Amino acid sequence: xxxxxxxxxxxxxxxxxxxxxxxxxxxxxxxxxxxxxxxxxxxxxxxxxxxxxxxxxxxxxxxxxxxxxxxxxxxx
Amino acid sequence: xxxxxxxxxxxxxxxxxxxxxxxxxxxxxxxxxxxxxxxxxxxxxxxxxxxxxxxxxxxxxxxxxxxxxxxxxxxxxxxxxxxxxxxxxxxxxxxxxxxxxxxxxxxxxxxxxxxxxxxxxxxxxxxxxxxxxxxxxxxxxxxxxxxxxxxxxxxxxxxxxxxxxxxxxxxxxxxxxxxxxxxxxxxxxxxxxxxxxxxxxxxxxxxxxxxxxxxxxxxxxxxxxxxxxxxxxxxxxxxxxxxxxxxxxxxxxxxxxxxxxxxxxxxxxxxxxxxxxxxxxxxxxxxxxxxxxxxxxxxxxxxxxxxxxxxxxxxxxxxxxxxxxxxxxxxxxxxxxxxxxxxxxxxxxxxxxxxxxxxxxxxxxxxxxxxxxxxxxxxxxxxxxxxxxxxxxxxxxxxxxxxxxxxxxxxxxxxxxxxxxxxxxxxxxxxxxxxxxxxxxxxxxxxxxxxxxxxxxxxxxxxxxxxxxxxxxxxxxxxxxxxxxxxxxxxxxxxxxxxxxxxxxxxxxxxxxxxxxxxxxxxxxxxxxxxxxxxxxxxxxxxxxxxxxxxxxxxxxxxxxxxxxxxxxxx
Numbered sequence: 341x342x343x344x345x346x347x348x349x350x351x352x353x354x355x356x357x358x359x360x361x362x363x364x365x366x367x368x369x370x371x372x373x374x375x376x377x378x379x380x381x382x383x384x385x386x387x388x389x390x391x392x393x394x395x396x397x398x399x400x401x402x403x404x405x406x407x408x409x410x411x412x413x414x415x416x
Numbered sequence: 417x418x419x420x421x422x423x424x425x426x427x428x429x430x431x432x433x434x435x436x437x438x439x440x441x442x443x444x445x446x447x448x449x450x451x452x453x454x455x456x457x458x459x460x461x462x463x464x465x466x467x468x469x470x471x472x473x474x475x476x477x478x479x480x481x482x483x484x485x486x487x488x489x490x491x492x493x494x495x496x497x498x499x500x501x502x503x504x505x506x507x508x509x510x511x512x513x514x515x516x517x518x519x520x521x522x523x524x525x526x527x528x529x530x531x532x533x534x535x536x537x538x539x540x541x542x543x544x545x546x547x548x549x550x551x552x553x554x555x556x557x558x559x560x561x562x563x564x565x566x567x568x569x570x571x572x573x574x575x576x577x578x579x580x581x582x583x584x585x586x587x588x589x590x591x592x593x594x595x596x597x598x599x600x601x602x603x604x605x606x607x608x609x610x611x612x613x614x615x616x617x618x619x620x621x622x623x624x625x626x627x628x629x630x631x632x633x634x635x636x637x638x639x640x641x642x643x644x645x646x647x648x649x650x651x652x653x654x655x656x657x658x659x660x661x662x663x664x665x666x667x668x669x670x671x672x673x674x675x676x677x678x679x680x681x682x683x684x685x686x687x688x689x690x691x692x693x694x695x696x697x698x699x700x701x702x703x704x705x706x707x708x709x710x711x712x713x714x715x716x717x718x719x720x721x722x723x724x725x726x727x728x729x730x731x732x733x734x735x736x737x738x739x740x741x742x743x744x745x746x747x748x749x750x751x752x753x754x755x756x757x758x759x760x761x762x763x764x765x766x767x768x769x770x771x772x773x774x775x776x777x778x779x780x781x782x783x784x785x786x787x788x789x790x791x792x793x794x795x796x797x798x799x800x801x802x803x804x805x806x807x808x809x810x811x812x813x814x815x816x817x818x819x820x821x822x823x824x825x826x827x828x829x830x831x832x833x834x835x836x837x838x839x840x841x842x843x844x845x846x847x848x849x850x851x852x853x854x855x856x857x858x859x860x861x862x863x864x865x866x867x868x869x870x871x872x873x874x875x876x877x878x879x880x881x882x883x884x885x886x887x888x889x890x891x892x893x894x895x896x897x898x899x900x901x902x903x904x905x906x907x908x909x910x911x912x913x914x915x916x917x918x919x920x921x922x923x924x925x926x927x928x929x930x931x932x933x934x935x936x937x938x939x940x941x942x943x944x945x946x947x948x949x950x951x952x953x954x955x956x957x958x959x960x961x962x963x964x965x966x967x968x969x970x971x972x973x974x975x976x977x978x979x980x981x982x983x984x985x986x987x
Contacts, residue, residue: 350618367584371476372838373508375588384618390736391745391835393617398536399505400613400841402732404744404834 341415345392345408348382354413356380361410369411372401380413419467420459420571421490423516424500425509426473427840429528431455432558433500434470437568441856444849445722446840448473453483453763454490461568469494475508477515482766496522496574498567503527503555504536506599510591513549514579522574523551526567530555537604545598550577559846609842616729617839626733629726637713641792644709653689653705661687661697677877683926690797691926699873702793702922703866708858710792714756715857716850723845723853727752728837735835741821742776742828743768744835750777754785756857758950761785765957772830778954779824779966782946783973784817786917789865793921794938801931809939812981816943820973864949865916872915876908876923885911900940900978902933913941914948936981944974 342357356378359366374380374396383393383400392408394401403411422430426448435442438457443450455470471490472483479485491497499516501509516523525545533540546553552570556563581587616622661679668675670682679687680694687694689701721727727749735745746767754761761781765774786794798805825832879885888911889896889904896904905927913920920941924934945967946954954963 367476367478368480368836370584370588371478371511372836373505373511383614384622386619386732386736388736390619391732391837393732393839397505397507398841399508400617400839402617402728402735402745402835402837402839404735404836407834407836 343413343415345382345394345403345411345413346385346389346405348413348415350382350384352382352415354380354382354415356411357414358412359410360412361407365407365410369403369407373397373399374401374403374411417465417467418495419469419493420496420498421494422468422470422498422500423487423491423512424473424528425475425502425505425512426838428473428500428502428509429558430473430500431470433498433526433528433556433564433567434468436558436561436564438468441852442470443853443856445719445727445853446725446843448728448838448840450722453766454486459568461571466496466571474512476512481769491516491519491521494521496524496571498524498526498571500526500528500558503530503540504532504538506538506540507591507595510594511587514581514587514590517549517551517577517579518581520576522576524567524571524574525549525551525553526563527553527555528558530563531557531560535604537602539600539602541598545594548594548598550579551575559849609844613729613839613842616726617732619733622729622733626730629721629730633717633721637710637717640713640716641709644712645705649705649709653701657700658687658689664696673881676881677874680877681926688926690922693873693876693923693926695870695873695877698922699870699919702918703789703862703869706796706922707789707792707865707918708861710788710795711756711861712854712858714788715854718752718756719850719853719857720845723843723850725840725842728839731837732835732839739832740825741780741818742825742832743773743780743821744832746835746837747773747777751781751785754781755788755791757787757789757861758782758785758946759953762946762950762953762957769833770830771958771962772828773832774958775962775966776821776824776828776832778958778963779969780817780821782950782954782966783820783943783970784813786813786942787947789916789918790921790942793918794942797921797925798931798934798938801934805931805935809935809942812939812977813942816973816977820969865918868916868949869919872912872919875915876912879908879911895975899975899982900936901982902937902978903927903929906933906937909937909941910944914945917941917947930987932985932987935985936978939981940974940978943970943977945970 356376378396381395383395385392389405391402391404422434424430431442431444437459440457442455457468459466459468471487474484474487477488479488499513542553552573554567556567616625665679678694678696680692680697687697689697692698731745731748734748738745750761750764753764765777768774795806885908889907892907893904896902909920909923912923921938
């Protein structure tokens with residue numbers, strides 16, 4: 341099932357499928373190592389459309405809600 | 417002299433390696449963005465001396481912030497690059513490495529945090545990596561110094577390999593190929609620190625924890641500084657320095673100009689370190705016995721949290737609230753550093769992306785974030801009238817931060833950008849590193865603040881002697897007496913406040929103010945203008961036009977706030 345990052349549950353695993361954003365956004369997020377095909381784990385989401393925390397390759401990131409909406413993830 | 421550049425992702429330990437290579441003291445912490453400006457030092461290899469430059473961290477050579485821009489800009493002037501790579505996060509780090517390898521500049525790779533790879537279950541085949549990249553690769557550990565000698569000895573082997581990529585995709589594909597042939601990751605169990613990481617970032621547990629952290633931190637700072645003052649610093653001044661000053665006072669004779677400058681005015685026939693305002697009495701006592709204990713305690717605690725890696729997590733937790741005042745969570749780093757001293761706080765504004773955000777963060781910090789020197793003096797002076805008044809002042813400043821933030825966010829065009837932040841793993845702070853950093857910050861305080869305090873007291877004595885204070889007091893009396901309800905003599909504090917806020921608050925001591933007057937004048941002192949050192953940093957970071965705008969906001973806020981407080985506070 342395809343979800344965006346904000347829709348994932350705490351602790352849920354998935355694989356990044358697609359970025360729905362401009363080239364600037366994709367470049368910035370890719371330079372952090374957040375790329376298509378990477379395994380991802382949702383750690384937490386802050387209240388009231390706050391930032392989403394994820395883990396990729398043992399590395400954690402906080403991503404603002406709007407950006408997180410643009411990241412689509414395939415979950416089992 | 418040949419230049420060696422240290423380049424790499426944020427928070428991979430460039431500054432630690434820099435410090436090892438050059439012996440220079442630099443601030444090292446466990447959060448991205450500790451280095452916002454470059455630092456340079458010298459290193460000797462054989463007979464040749466190299467200039468080593470520690471650049472701010474960057475994820476890519478297409479910069480997204482001022483700090484990253486600086487890093488990329490510096491690449492043009494370098495002769496050799498030491499690319500510092502986080503061995504525990506090789507894949508992501510290699511992207512920048514490949515970008516660097518495409519440039520016409522010789523490179524050596526330092527595979528840093530090597531000691532961390534074992535317990536993380538990461539195995540890296542170094543000779544294979546070296547072969548694939550075509551440049552020397554040396555495992556290092558910046559914190560312990562392991563591998564540094566080897567790194568130095570291989571700098572001369574730095575090479576320019578022939579890499580050219582036509583797209584990002586191709587670059588990432590190459591990273592993938594390298595990773596799959598040099599790195600093996602075995603599964604590992606969640607450790608206690610991993611669990612604590614999750615615990616502190618999930619809102620249900622993380623938010624209460626953050627309140628606990630802040631509360632405990634302030635409690636420890638208070639406990640430590642009060643203890644230091646009561647049992648160490650104050651006794652030293654009373655038992656050793658006072659007798660000396662008494663002798664000098666008798667020798668110089670009261671009323672003499674030199675006596676007024678050096679010793680100050682006697683209070684009921686005695687020297688008062690708090691209110692005599694002499695260069696050798698108040699100007700030494702204020703920074704060393706009243707402020708230093710707080711600076712010491714604050715930076716000890718800050719250093720521990722920085723090295724542990726808590727700050728980025730706090731930034732995530734407060735992100736939502738910070739958006740309401742036109743900022744994002746990471747601006748909290750500026751505010752926290754600003755609590756120590758507004759100068760590093762103002763420098764950290766570089767970590768923010770846009771002009772609007774920088775302006776808001778700078779203005780709010782200058783208005784509502786008092787530095788530790790000022791806080792120490794407020795506690796010392798206002799605290800004597802009752803702790804509730806100290807709390808009142810901080811509550812007013814906090815409210816002001818929120819209200820000003822809401823207003824600026826509403827009236828400035830644009831919106832605040834979103835948070836995008838790497839959260840470092842927790843690391844147990846190392847005693848040696850914490851002490852070293854603490855000593856560095858104390859040294860900066862003593863080296864830069866104390867002379868300014870001396871100068872401030874000297875300067876105010878001159879102004880008194882030439883009756884300039886009297887003149888200005890009369891000139892500003894409609895504002896001071898009429899609007900703020902404070903004696904016109906407080907002008908002396910406002911004048912010194914341009915130089916140093918701690919002495920400025922100290923200037924209020926001899927004026928015999930009522931509690932209401934004291935609360936108003938210390939609050940206004942916090943708000944009306946940052947100290948001159950911060951002001952110059954702001955000019956550099958924001959440009960003169962935006963700084964003047966911010967200053968206008970500060971002055972009008974002070975004018976308005978003083979008047980309101982005068983009107984609403986009971987006598």
